[in-house]
Amino acid sequence: DRVRFDIFREKRTGFPEAVFAPGKSDEDIVNIVKAVGDVLVTRLPPDRAEGILKELGDIDRRIEYHETAGVLAARSGDPQFIGRIGLLSAGTSDIPVAEEARVVAEESGCEVINAYDVGVAGLHRLLDPLRRMHESGVKALIVVAGMEGALPSVVAGLVDVPVIGVPTSVGYGVGEGGSVALKSMLQSCSPGIGVVNIDNGFGAAVLAVKILRACSL
Amino acid sequence: DRVRFDIFREKRTGFPEAVFAPGKSDEDIVNIVKAVGDVLVTRLPPDRAEGILKELGDIDRRIEYHETAGVLAARSGDPQFIGRIGLLSAGTSDIPVAEEARVVAEESGCEVINAYDVGVAGLHRLLDPLRRMHESGVKALIVVAGMEGALPSVVAGLVDVPVIGVPTSVGYGVGEGGSVALKSMLQSCSPGIGVVNIDNGFGAAVLAVKILRACSL
Amino acid sequence: DRVRFDIFREKRTGFPEAVFAPGKSDEDIVNIVKAVGDVLVTRLPPDRAEGILKELGDIDRRIEYHETAGVLAARSGDPQFIGRIGLLSAGTSDIPVAEEARVVAEESGCEVINAYDVGVAGLHRLLDPLRRMHESGVKALIVVAGMEGALPSVVAGLVDVPVIGVPTSVGYGVGEGGSVALKSMLQSCSPGIGVVNIDNGFGAAVLAVKILRACSL
Amino acid sequence: DRVRFDIFREKRTGFPEAVFAPGKSDEDIVNIVKAVGDVLVTRLPPDRAEGILKELGDIDRRIEYHETAGVLAARSGDPQFIGRIGLLSAGTSDIPVAEEARVVAEESGCEVINAYDVGVAGLHRLLDPLRRMHESGVKALIVVAGMEGALPSVVAGLVDVPVIGVPTSVGYGVGEGGSVALKSMLQSCSPGIGVVNIDNGFGAAVLAVKILRACSL
Amino acid sequence: DRVRFDIFREKRTGFPEAVFAPGKSDEDIVNIVKAVGDVLVTRLPPDRAEGILKELGDIDRRIEYHETAGVLAARSGDPQFIGRIGLLSAGTSDIPVAEEARVVAEESGCEVINAYDVGVAGLHRLLDPLRRMHESGVKALIVVAGMEGALPSVVAGLVDVPVIGVPTSVGYGVGEGGSVALKSMLQSCSPGIGVVNIDNGFGAAVLAVKILRACSL
Amino acid sequence: DRVRFDIFREKRTGFPEAVFAPGKSDEDIVNIVKAVGDVLVTRLPPDRAEGILKELGDIDRRIEYHETAGVLAARSGDPQFIGRIGLLSAGTSDIPVAEEARVVAEESGCEVINAYDVGVAGLHRLLDPLRRMHESGVKALIVVAGMEGALPSVVAGLVDVPVIGVPTSVGYGVGEGGSVALKSMLQSCSPGIGVVNIDNGFGAAVLAVKILRACSL
Amino acid sequence: DRVRFDIFREKRTGFPEAVFAPGKSDEDIVNIVKAVGDVLVTRLPPDRAEGILKELGDIDRRIEYHETAGVLAARSGDPQFIGRIGLLSAGTSDIPVAEEARVVAEESGCEVINAYDVGVAGLHRLLDPLRRMHESGVKALIVVAGMEGALPSVVAGLVDVPVIGVPTSVGYGVGEGGSVALKSMLQSCSPGIGVVNIDNGFGAAVLAVKILRACSL
Amino acid sequence: DRVRFDIFREKRTGFPEAVFAPGKSDEDIVNIVKAVGDVLVTRLPPDRAEGILKELGDIDRRIEYHETAGVLAARSGDPQFIGRIGLLSAGTSDIPVAEEARVVAEESGCEVINAYDVGVAGLHRLLDPLRRMHESGVKALIVVAGMEGALPSVVAGLVDVPVIGVPTSVGYGVGEGGSVALKSMLQSCSPGIGVVNIDNGFGAAVLAVKILRACSL
Ligand SMILES: Nc1ncnc2c1ncn2[C@@H]1O[C@H](COP(=O)(O)O)[C@@H](O)[C@H]1O
Ligand SMILES: Nc1ncnc2c1ncn2[C@@H]1O[C@H](COP(=O)(O)O)[C@@H](O)[C@H]1O
Ligand SMILES: Nc1ncnc2c1ncn2[C@@H]1O[C@H](COP(=O)(O)O)[C@@H](O)[C@H]1O
Ligand SMILES: Nc1ncnc2c1ncn2[C@@H]1O[C@H](COP(=O)(O)O)[C@@H](O)[C@H]1O
Ligand SMILES: [Mg+2]
Ligand SMILES: [Mg+2]
Ligand SMILES: [Mg+2]
Ligand SMILES: [Mg+2]
Ligand SMILES: [Mg+2]
Ligand SMILES: [Mg+2]
Ligand SMILES: [Mg+2]
Ligand SMILES: [Mg+2]
Structure with a gap:
């Protein structure tokens, strides 16, 4: 006990x-x-x-x-559908954190449209997935990024829906442990990103779920 | 130019x-x-x-x-009504940041229900305002706090809607500049708080507005 | 030697x-x-x-x-009874630190009334134990918490006796190592919390014992 | 309002x-x-x-x-006597913080026995005041120190009563802002010091008062 | 003397x-x-x-x-032409640092092609200036950015020439003083950015000049 | 996939x-x-x-x-010759990072002239290698150093070509992890050093290669 | 009093x-x-x-x-001659700190041989003064440096006598406040430098005086 | 090679x-x-x-x-006697660092008089060893301390000879890694302590040896 x-x-x-x-x-x-x-x-x-x-x-x-x-x-049962969200990761090493978010969101009734390894070093990879998410009517975007954590800034400059930034501990040297990615998201020049703790895919999913539920209040 | x-x-x-x-x-x-x-x-x-x-x-x-x-x-005109949000501040010194959020949200079409100086050192002050906000059908809560920044944790443990945490630079000694409040919100034991930069009432309002707009997509 | x-x-x-x-x-x-x-x-x-x-x-x-x-x-013998203290932990992961405090205090003659996993994300769990401690006549409360370390603030807002805050290294991301919990307690909006080092259940017990002994001077 | x-x-x-x-x-x-x-x-x-x-x-x-x-x-009236405490400062620059503690404690009914500028660079200045406080039956000691903040360690190695450490922002270079003094007190080799925030003479007095009041429960 | x-x-x-x-x-x-x-x-x-x-x-x-x-x-004379460089700033507040770089580079014989306020929150502003610089045959790009400092990452993902990143102290909260921008550039997912100190437009120009001179060795 | x-x-x-x-x-x-x-x-x-x-x-x-x-x-083939660079390391422990730079640069077509263990504690070891590199017509110098990271400052005070500073995580105590070396290079009194992340020999080579390629534009 | x-x-x-x-x-x-x-x-x-x-x-x-x-x-009188020391500063901005050391040392009976602005960005300026100090029979060297603080490392690699490093707060960006210079001296690859606090010319002089006095024990 | x-x-x-x-x-x-x-x-x-x-x-x-x-x-031979130094450690856990200093000093010709576990939590243990060292004519004192690192301050307030402070990584919580001890020594209220890097017993011995050698110049 x-x-x-x-x-x-x-x-x-x-x-x-x-x-x-x-x-x-x-x-x-x-x-x-x-x-x-x-x-x-x-x-x-x-x-x-x-x-x-x-x-x-x-x-x-x-x-x-x-x-x-x-x-x-x-x-004991299957979750009830509550809406759609988009999920992006900047690198391949960020995928485990993104997947934590995906599973938690899906188990809470979200349909998740995802695109991984679409970071800012190659912007051409980003636009198609964003368009696809937009057309599916996602009501929030979870953006997972380590290293310099710039992807949420770029995404939030291109879309209308709330962006949830998840910094990861992927990085080395000055970026070790994720604090650079975290602070980049908090200090973004694109306003209105809701940031969660480093590697906290779980928390990002919870926030996305709360948004979807609030929409159906 | x-x-x-x-x-x-x-x-x-x-x-x-x-x-x-x-x-x-x-x-x-x-x-x-x-x-x-x-x-x-x-x-x-x-x-x-x-x-x-x-x-x-x-x-x-x-x-x-x-x-x-x-x-x-x-x-050039008045903003169009998009929905209701709640706005809380922990102390009286946090009010300027809360007010930045309020004005920005109102100018974007939100109706804002606020309660200031309802911090965790006196929890009895908190419950009434929360109930009132709940009954008004708010779709998001902005919670502004300096010092140890514990209010969003407590609030997110009591409500269903998304909570946006705004740390303020109110504090002194180890809390000077707001980093304690910021990290408390990121490291909250209540999952799903979306955190913005220190003193960033503006960013909190933008996020709240995006949530309200997404709800009407 | x-x-x-x-x-x-x-x-x-x-x-x-x-x-x-x-x-x-x-x-x-x-x-x-x-x-x-x-x-x-x-x-x-x-x-x-x-x-x-x-x-x-x-x-x-x-x-x-x-x-x-x-x-x-x-x-070589049993400690002599010197008084009662209360002992709270915010989460289940904080229990080892709380137990260090309990054993040290008991071996110094304290009777310890404890309640674990009563953190601020669910305040309803907190009030009963506090009442019970109050009625037993505790002369000090040791409050152990990791993550954002908000429990001592909330407790010190509700009780009269001295509160000793023990931050733990429980946390991750920005909270890793316990520094967020530590600083939250030092920067509490509830004045008069005596804080000890991270994970220092031992030191908290020593302080509580000194308080009880001083009372019988 | x-x-x-x-x-x-x-x-x-x-x-x-x-x-x-x-x-x-x-x-x-x-x-x-x-x-x-x-x-x-x-x-x-x-x-x-x-x-x-x-x-x-x-x-x-x-x-x-x-x-x-x-x-x-x-x-509206004079505070009621609740007991005696000792108050030490390491340097002359720490006196304003010590005085904040003194006034707050006295206004709460404490009798305060103080000795200022008795820091560790000249230990011969410390012993007489400590003896005097001991003989007056103080139930707690507030020890205020900036720079390397070593005084509480030394004092807690010499006395039985609870020691409350108040780091001050007095210092320069690596000690600027008081963080060295703070951490020295938390990391003291003398166990059982209750530490408050930097320059927080007020909080130290509140803790001392709570101890004295608990003693008369 | x-x-x-x-x-x-x-x-x-x-x-x-x-x-x-x-x-x-x-x-x-x-x-x-x-x-x-x-x-x-x-x-x-x-x-x-x-x-x-x-x-x-x-x-x-x-x-x-x-x-x-x-x-x-x-x-005493006019500098001798040594080649062309490009110069970008993310925001309008970064312009003074960019201008320091421009003047120093021009006084050293560079022709400078510049574009200011082309940050990542609005990527559509970036592509035209980059194309223009490319066509002018610039041999290095100086990219000045504060806040989250993401612009050099994006630029270095799009161009062939050496990129010199200049973080600025523009920012607030966690970004105050420029350390977030600095670390973002060092921890960029686009490899091969040469970073200089915060606000060091001078140093960036010196490096660009050295590159141009080396090319004519 | x-x-x-x-x-x-x-x-x-x-x-x-x-x-x-x-x-x-x-x-x-x-x-x-x-x-x-x-x-x-x-x-x-x-x-x-x-x-x-x-x-x-x-x-x-x-x-x-x-x-x-x-x-x-x-x-699938051998890289095409693009030019010469110099490569210095301060200590023997910095050699793995220097070697990462060497291999990456050589695989990109650079000829690399290197000298290892020529740090500032014995300046007499430095001058001959520098002269040799100069005479070979190197167009950039990569300087790898841990500990206090002073070598790039000294080298940049002696040569004309661009210097790329690579801090390493070699060090202990305050230098552990490489942050002292990194900051020394950024804060150098010799202007115009392009700095890369800690232990980032790869990034330094990429920058050197970009410089050589730009020279042949 | x-x-x-x-x-x-x-x-x-x-x-x-x-x-x-x-x-x-x-x-x-x-x-x-x-x-x-x-x-x-x-x-x-x-x-x-x-x-x-x-x-x-x-x-x-x-x-x-x-x-x-x-x-x-x-x-009330003139200090008694106790021996000779050397005093170096890296930059012109470090001179006030060096002068504090000089006056304190001279008022304690030292003869001080000084050379200012002889930092590592131009090593040719350093050798003559060092030779002169050596020939005067100095028994300790005080080396004052801001920015990256590399001068004590270089000097301690060239001389036999004890080197006292004094970091200064001269610098900007990552070097602001002197912490880079301080850590460089502590983490020097030249062993045996005794370091004092940032800008602490006074402490450096006291240490030099103690050395001279110990020599005449 | x-x-x-x-x-x-x-x-x-x-x-x-x-x-x-x-x-x-x-x-x-x-x-x-x-x-x-x-x-x-x-x-x-x-x-x-x-x-x-x-x-x-x-x-x-x-x-x-x-x-x-x-x-x-x-x-190949035995070192030649160059003089006497004293060596103190605050705790038992600091002994390995003290021993590194002892061996290095002895191998360089010092006679070392040592006393271990004489930290500030029990000052009565300190005075006898200090007297003994004084009577032996030591020309420098190496003082090794972890935790809050207060021992060099106390010692330097009691003796005339140069004090070399060696912080150790002994500690936990805020003191982990030795930075508290280091900064305490740098920020000491007793002026003239020469500080070396954390755990750097070697460097302390080198400095002591340089002092002894300078004395015989
Ligand atoms: N992957 C995760 N990341 C962050 N927080 C989590 C995660 N999983 C669970 N939590 C939170 O941690 C709490 C459980 O802590 P505990 O009671 O120690 O198991 C839950 O209520 C969640 O809010
Ligand atoms: N669990 C603990 N946490 C913090 N301090 C402790 C603990 N156990 C012992 N100490 C302190 O450490 C000192 C013993 O250190 P040592 O002489 O190295 O065994 C004791 O005098 C106590 O003050
Ligand atoms: N040793 C290295 N140090 C720093 N960055 C590297 C290194 N090796 C590869 N990279 C960068 O990391 C990227 C590869 O990341 P990934 O796609 O996760 O393999 C490459 O495009 C390079 O820019
Ligand atoms: N705006 C600047 N930013 C950074 N470094 C500079 C700047 N201006 C001059 N410097 C450097 O500072 C040195 C001059 O320092 P000083 O001798 O104190 O004037 C010059 O040699 C430059 O290397
Ligand atoms: Mg990739
Ligand atoms: Mg209030
Ligand atoms: Mg729990
Ligand atoms: Mg004094
Ligand atoms: Mg703009
Ligand atoms: Mg070597
Ligand atoms: Mg100069
Ligand atoms: Mg011991």
Whole structure:
């Protein structure tokens, strides 16, 4: 009984319970998944997932593990469609963070239109995906970028919908750990980007979901 | 002709032209206001505003200067209603930043329901305003806080709609300049807060407006 | 004889000898415990504890190892009751630091009333424990929090007794290493929080003990 | 009506209303003092105090301005004696911060025994004052130090009562702004120092007062 | 005789003597200009320039003061043409830094093709100037940007010639002082940008000149 | 198909495709090398290289692995000579970074004249190599240095050609991670050094190559 | 009586009383000078010195004010010769800090041989002065440098005697405030440099004096 | 032949060749020791030392490995006595750094009088060792301290001879990595401490040796 659950949170903040795996034992995770109805376990590397999936073998819910995203979902039903969002990543190394956002958003009822490795060093790769997203009627864009984190600035200069910037820890030298990408997004010359913590694909998805839900209030 | 205007921005990014006054001369400001149709001048202190208003005396548009906000608006018409948002400030010293957000949001067609000085040191002050905002059907909340910047965390734990966190430079010692408030919001235990730069009431309003507009797509 | 002991410290500063395990060999620890009368060894992980306990097998004192806290106590008698304190943690990941504080305080004669995982993202969890602590007559509250470290601010806004803030290194991105939690507590809008170093449950307990002892001067 | 008062705070957190002058106009201050019963205005420089005192000329309460401390007190009665504390400053430049602590503590009912300019570069100056404080039965020591902030470490190695460390912004080069003093106190080799923000004499006094009050619970 | 001149530097490092005005008195400047043959005085604000120009009234050399650049040039002849470079600025506030680069480069024999206020928030403004520079045969591009400093990344993704990135101190909040722009350029996903210090238009020009001279070795 | 290639980059930015190995699996690398014509894989440690070389055993291109540099080159032909550059390293620990620059530059057609371990603690070692480089007609100098990073300053005070400064992460204590070397180069008293990110030998080579190519425009 | 004097310090630590003027009123300074026998007042700008000198007009001691150094000396006799030191500054802007060191050293009995503006951007200026100092038998060298602070490294690679590094706050951009120069000296590839705080010419002189005195023990 | 030796250094800077082991292979070390006459290898952990000693088994010089210090000395003769120094460490964890200083100083001809674990939390431990050192006629004191690094301040307030401060990386939370100890020493209220880099026992010994040698000039 070391862990209390925020069981009213879905109703209260518009989101299913999410459990951050680091700092919890495999046993903790198994217990939580068994105890809670709908739950997402994030930051779960493949080696840990394997054992946990075995332990959960006979549980009576849909269990899915998304490897690149590092997310395990245990759901009693399928999420209800709430709308569409776009999802961009600047580099290939940013994909795991983008995938965390994708899985969390999809498990919350979003349809996600994504385009990866479309960073600012080659702008010609960016325009087609943006057009496609625009035509699909996305109501928010999640833009994931490490290094100098310039992609959200460029995107927010081209589109109308809210842009959520997710800095990643991809980089080296002065960019190590993601602080350059983070600060670039906060200090963007394109106003109105909502920024989340470094590598926080989860938080970006939550914000996008809240936007979609608010739209249907 | 030192300045080029982003004239297509309102159509392209959902927002009228906004001019950042610091680093521009009064003469620059006057020329810009005369040249552009609908424009907001931000970070304009009262002493500068006085002279500029005189120069603009005979211009054929609605001119309004909001002192606490430091915003001058020159508009040819009134903005069209696009929806409601809530606006909270933790302390009284955060009010100028909150007011910047309010004026910019209102000039973009938002109705703003605000409550100031409702920070976490006295939580009893917070619940009534939140309830009132909820009942008005706000689709986003802007939460402005300096010092330790904890208010967005608390608010996002209580509401469903997207929360936009605006850290302010209010604080001293380790909190000087606003970096503690900023990082608290990014590192919140309440997921899904979209954070903007320190003192960036303007950017928060732009994001809120984009959310409201996306909802009516 | 590489180590000198501060043998008068208990009398002089109100506390038994405490030994910080990192940077000392297991052999060093065993020798110290054998040489000193009443001693606490802190930051001792289970794998190291196992071997050391074996070596100390026949020592003529009460030996207890607290796993979550990482504290080994070797005491010739039981501590004398000196008063009650409250102990709160914001998240489940902060529990090891809180437990270090609990064990150290209890070994110094405090009765500790604790409540874990009661952070600001769900304020409804906080009020009951606080009331219970208040009714037990606690003379100080230790509040342990990582991430944005907002819990001490909220607690200090609700209670009369001294609050000791313990930031933890729980967090990621901008919060990594605990500096955001630390600075939030120092820069709190609730005045009068005494802050200790990141993850320093030990120091928080020492301060609480000094307060209780001062009260009985 | 730009300012709401935390009128229940004295009862709730053991302290009269305190107003931080920076960021408020003289007029704001005058209005607050008139509206609130017992109030302390802090960080009020002499030039501002002069005008404010004039405006308050005929108010029916004891009004006192402490110049070095920068504190104005408006009280309807005298504080009730709650106990004794010691107050040390390392250098002469730290005196304004120490004085802020002294005035706030005295206005809350503490008797304060102080010794200034007794820093670690000349330890012979320190022992007599400490002995004197000890004999007076102080229940807490506030130790104010800038530069390398070593005094609280030395003092906490010599006494039994709780030590509250107040780093000051006195210093230059790497010590500019007080961060070296702050971190020295947090990272002290003498455990159990409760640290407050840089230059926060006010917060140190509040913590000392809370300790004294807890002792009489 | 407080100042020694690096008289062989033009021959040795390919550049005329340059004097950094801050920290020198007007009298110092006048003496230096009189003593040295070809000299550029940089970071000289208009109010200082006025007095100095008067003092130099009858000197027998071409004297020119460039106000926006803050550069005073005292030359005995005209520089010899050494080639063409391009010069871009992201915003209007970056223009003074860009102008410092322009004047220094022109006084060293460069022909400079410039385009200002062509930042990444509106990419449509960028392509025409780049094409024009390309067609003029520029051998290096100086790209000046503050805020998130993304322009050099975008430009270096589009062109073949060496790009010199000049971060400026334009920005606020996390971007204050220019460190975000600086680090963005160093951590660019477009490889091969040569970065100079914040606001160092002078250094960028020197590097461009060295490149042009090397080409004619 | 997780990776898109910037196939036009060689034509567009004057450089063959380069792949950064960290964060990519060995399988990813093998696939990329097979798919792309001319490619350099950087930051590839010997243990990874071994396996990858085996997998590529029968590929129909020149494959070379440079161990100290950590660079694997897969080229269909030999690069065409484009000019000469000089390459200096301050210490022996800086050699891997220098070698990355050397291999990348040579694979792009540069002839590289190098001298390693010629740092400022023994200036007598520096002059001969510099003279030799000068006589060979180098058009740019790459200067690699860790610790206090002073070598580019000294070199740029002695030569005419453009100097590219590469700070390395060699150092400890305050110099750990390379930030001291980086900032020394940016803040050099010798103007006109183009600085790249910490340990970025690759970027330095790219810049040198762009300079040589621009010279032949 | 706000100030206690460390009257035994000259005997105890080998140095006359020194008073740091910032943070003390002119009246404080006058009182101290009158009360103490031999005293140096440092960081005293010319405008403050003027008034203070007037107040001290009839004091019965040698009074000297050194303007560039900002040091006022009030001495009852002349210092006794204790030996020779060398003093170098890298730039002209570093001279005030160097002069503070010079005056303090001379007032303590050192003969000082100095050479200013001999920084690493032009090494040819350095060798003659060093030779001259060597021949005079200096027992320590004080080397003052701002910007990238490389001069102590170069000097310590050329001489046998102890080198004392004094970083200055001269610089801009990343070097602003002197932290780059400071860290360069601490992280020097020439071992054995004793570093003092930024702009601390005073401390450097004290260390040099202690060395000379130790030599005559 | 990857390594060049600074063979004239002993004559030129008063010190035998010293080799920093990290970043060099065991083979590199063996070759260097064989090639150079008198050499010290520093930062060599026991596991590496074992293999290297085997390889050097038949070399015709005195070979000694100091385990706690991590220093291997290969000397053809014994150093010549040059004088006495004192050596203090604040804690037991600082001993490895102190030992590095001791071995290097002794191998250079110093007689070293040491006292370890005499930090400021228990000042009673400090006075006897200091007296003993004083009576032995030491000409310099090396003071090693981690955590808050206050010991050099206290010592320099009590003695006449030059104090060399060596901050260590011992600490945690805000003190992690040693930067608090470093800055405390630089910002000491006791003037004239010569500070070296974090954990740089080697550099401190070099400085002490230079002082002793200068004394015998
Ligand atoms: N991948 C993630 N990134 C950031 N925050 C997360 C992530 N997954 C879960 N969380 C947050 O962390 C909280 C759970 O923390 P815990 O109770 O320690 O499992 C959840 O309520 C989420 O708000
Ligand atoms: N867990 C802990 N956290 C912080 N400080 C500690 C801890 N345990 C022991 N200490 C302090 O570290 C000192 C012991 O250091 P040492 O002599 O190296 O064992 C003790 O006197 C305590 O003040
Ligand atoms: N605007 C500038 N920005 C950066 N460095 C400059 C500037 N102007 C001059 N310098 C450099 O500063 C040196 C002059 O410093 P000083 O001898 O103090 O005048 C010159 O040799 C230039 O290298
Ligand atoms: N060693 C290196 N250092 C810095 N940047 C590199 C290095 N190697 C490759 N790059 C850059 O990183 C990009 C490749 O990133 P990716 O697409 O993730 O392989 C290339 O286009 C290069 O610009
Ligand atoms: Mg890519
Ligand atoms: Mg308030
Ligand atoms: Mg929880
Ligand atoms: Mg004093
Ligand atoms: Mg613009
Ligand atoms: Mg070497
Ligand atoms: Mg100069
Ligand atoms: Mg100890």
